Amino acid sequence: MSVQGVDGQDLGLLLVAAQDGDRASYAAFLRAVLPLIRAVGRGKLARPADLEDFVQDTLLAIHQSLPTFQPGRPVGPWLGTIARNRLSDALRRTYRRRAVETEFDDGLADTVAQPEADTPPSIALGPLLSQLPERQRLAIDMLKLRGMSLKEASDASGVSIGALKVAVHRGIAGLRHLLRKDNDHG
């Protein structure tokens, strides 16, 4: 087994050093096995987010299994068993989620003829947006006004994709509420 110039024997040495508490070796070991772990999950987990969850889950499992590695034994089967175990759990979670969720295809709307859009009434959103909580305003600004993708917005803000979706949803509900209130007051 060879990963980015690190062969199985080197991985074994790094892992034994990690067991002895050597932090640099542990970090090097975890980084060296990342491509191996990804290779186990790739092709089975379609969504990149699921693959990344699986990789992180496997890293945590390796952390827990650290005392079980016997020096001198091959690292490949040890790592492979842990990764396959975490993969089967990840697949189980994915199937369970698929049973209750429908994937939204962003491209679907582009394939359907859209009615002529009415010219939207011009509304000054600025004052309304400023009344929203910081997190919701930021999410609407990045995703709806600046047109960033969820991934880009998540990378830029450091907020997870799930949290961004929730913030946008709540922000739009808040704006709707504010608009209604605005109309009621003339």
Next chain:
Amino acid sequence: MADTSHLIDRLSSEAVPARRLPPPVLRLLRWAVASLALMALATTWHGIRSDLGAVAGDPAWLAEQVLALVTALLAGFAAISFSVPGRRGWERLVWLPMAAFWLLVMWESARPTMETQAIPEMAHLFCPYCFPVISIGSALFLGADMRRAAPVAPVRMMALLLIAGGGMAMFGERLIHDDLDAPLLIAIQIVAVVTVGALLAPLGRVLFRWRRPKVNLQQKAME
């Protein structure tokens, strides 16, 4: 990707010298000693069977006891091997031929007198005190050891844990009682232990779980 890198940094920064688990054979020996000590404790309370000296000279009885002990030890070894990632396949299956052989021997021994023997009632199948004490105690020793390892096959680990505990109890109660030697009874006991092991195996998902140590994904996502 940024999250994964961050997780690696967190895990490696928290690395401390790990208490390496001993090799499976050593863990098995430790479990066997603990189980035998439990049996010794049970004999001090219940007493050893009065004819132990006589039956110990009977090769058939000795062979049956050896089969019981070896099957229990091999099932324990298989359970321990399942808890260590990357062990060889034969280590996990080695108990199966031994259990089948033991069952076959008991069945063949019981066959000639089968028609004259009545199927024992459930209440007389096991000693209601010795069997639970030895089997549960011994399974708890093994379970405690396995919980320190990796739960890569929790269901099979649980099944083998129960079979090992049951086998150990079958060996132990024959040192204490002189009315549990009938081959048919032993054959039924073997089937009962394996069946209970298979039925309760799903509990392994509760007993053997991946822990979320100091670092967890939710905590990481919030940062």
